[in-house]
Amino acid sequence: MEHLKPSPANSSPLTPLGFLERAATVYGDCLSIIYNTTSYTWSHTHRRCLQLASSLSSLGIKPGQVVSVLAPNIPAMYELHFAVPMAGAILNSINTRLDARTVSILLRHSESKLLFVDYFSKSLVLEAVSLFPGSLKPPVLVLITDDEVSEPLNASLAVDFIDTYEGLVGKGDPDFKWIRPKSEWDPIVLNYTSGTTSSPKGVVHCHRGCFVIAVDSLVDWSVPKQPVFLWTLPMFHANGWSYPWGMAAVGGINICVRKFDAPTIYHLIRGHSVTHMCGAPVVLNMLSNSLADNQTKLENPVHILTAGAPPPASILSRTESLGFIVSHGYGLTETGGIVVSCAWKPQWNLSLQQRERG
């Protein structure tokens, strides 16, 4: 039947940005982000992202241009995963642990037009920008202040930064018509690999790719609707394995955290009934060496997804005995998230039962 042919002509491009619109409709009055004493609903998050996208457009950011960010897992970092591409721009998240020289190289290589700077990375960024040759215009700088840690704005803001993050949100139009990708193959993010073999290499992912990996990452980790997700994996690390978008798809609660140690994690797990978290094997290590006061086990099981080299059996076993359900995967900046995972086999349950019976 040659005439039976669906056509791409009238279809919507696949993009993870649609998850935010849907979350605002379906879960508008449900919590989206909690960060210390700050909290937002999905309705707030949607509105704030539209406002920020609107301000980026007003500042002259054009579709296809790169906007960078240097920040830990604070609400701004989450919002930028939507707001930057909603202005049609490409999000470039920079590892906060890089030195000024490398940051400077990345900013030049990416031709970044604007850089959001967490207050904690201010001096790093100012140094990175000072390394630009005189002939090259550095990106416009926007400061992300943090009321939660009571950092006062200092006098240098006017000199180095055109505005603050909240200033841009406040000035933005909540009715902004966000710029949909013309094609689902349009870039949405630009990430740099850690450069273990030579200089960092840029990796571009498109809207379609991030849609597919975000949904796949939910299915493969069996993430249910409305999970409570603790951000112990840096969002600058391969876009937090695509879970910034994934959490919008399932209407989850994002528990943001600037920096953490084991007591902080246990405090947040208990305080917010965390169900899911990701982290490098070192996070499992940290968790397995400590538990919150007066506890020998978590009150409710917490799913933890780790990736890279598998943690040693002793760490896995100790982490599981504390009440974590450990999943293990592997991915690359180049793959946009985890693309290989260890699928549990039913017969392993039997082995476990046999082992437990002794």
Next chain:
Amino acid sequence: MEHLKPSPANSSPLTPLGFLERAATVYGDCLSIIYNTTSYTWSHTHRRCLQLASSLSSLGIKPGQVVSVLAPNIPAMYELHFAVPMAGAILNSINTRLDARTVSILLRHSESKLLFVDYFSKSLVLEAVSLFPGSLKPPVLVLITDDEVSEPLNASLAVDFIDTYEGLVGKGDPDFKWIRPKSEWDPIVLNYTSGTTSSPKGVVHCHRGCFVIAVDSLVDWSVPKQPVFLWTLPMFHANGWSYPWGMAAVGGINICVRKFDAPTIYHLIRGHSVTHMCGAPVVLNMLSNSLADNQTKLENPVHILTAGAPPPASILSRTESLGFIVSHGYGLTETGGIVVSCAWKPQWNLSLQQRERG
């Protein structure tokens, strides 16, 4: 950065057929299908589908041609959701409750080249074919016998049917290179609406569409990996809301059942530790009016997804009190599955607790 542009040129088309290949790799030794005393692993299912696709090609079925099936939820019906498109053909599942005249119209309108016929629908199909005008060639017929119900092959096979389903599987090449869609927009299924307003209308879905709806249907119902799925929703009904493909994506176990009443369902739930099932509201009605002997509640909660008009509150409440977790959605043949669903709100849990407290 105009040069930063991912390209469709080297990408794989989105298709749900890939789920089967992956299931055979990841879950090869895990159960895929259970039907009475018959059971298969994902490795078996993959092999059988390749063999059947190979036989369809050998019979001269060409990419883009329509292959129909008239069968209840037996293993063959599940396998055909993969095997027919793996031969490049378009699967047309026909409602087994239609009359001979309508079946005849659908076969003619779809220009079906081959029809798989469950033994129980044999006389219906022979009558439908007899209604073809002499100038039109009816589809080639293949009989699906069913050892589980001890239906002997009768003498008429040689006259009306070119082969049996198992005959074609047996003759097929397990190393067949299945025919991948040239484009993800190529048709994979042709379904007819029930024709409530006038004659049934044909709806064509493409590989991409079925990939997206299958994955979305898993995420939206929070289906975890390796569920045990009881087939109480006809697969001929909008392709079982895309769960034939979805179950391969999560390596689930498909519990097939030819026909059922409440005792059959409870027997299967208990016998196979069913976790998920779908059904029209009438199935909830059936379940809520009966429970297995000596039971007042299911041993483990079973997720049941219903669609269409919402069941009355009394049915919902009775079904939930028996241990079912009810989800409700809505979709159309035209949408390829459920596209609207009732997202549970956290505050409803509070209301429930308050109600329970009294």
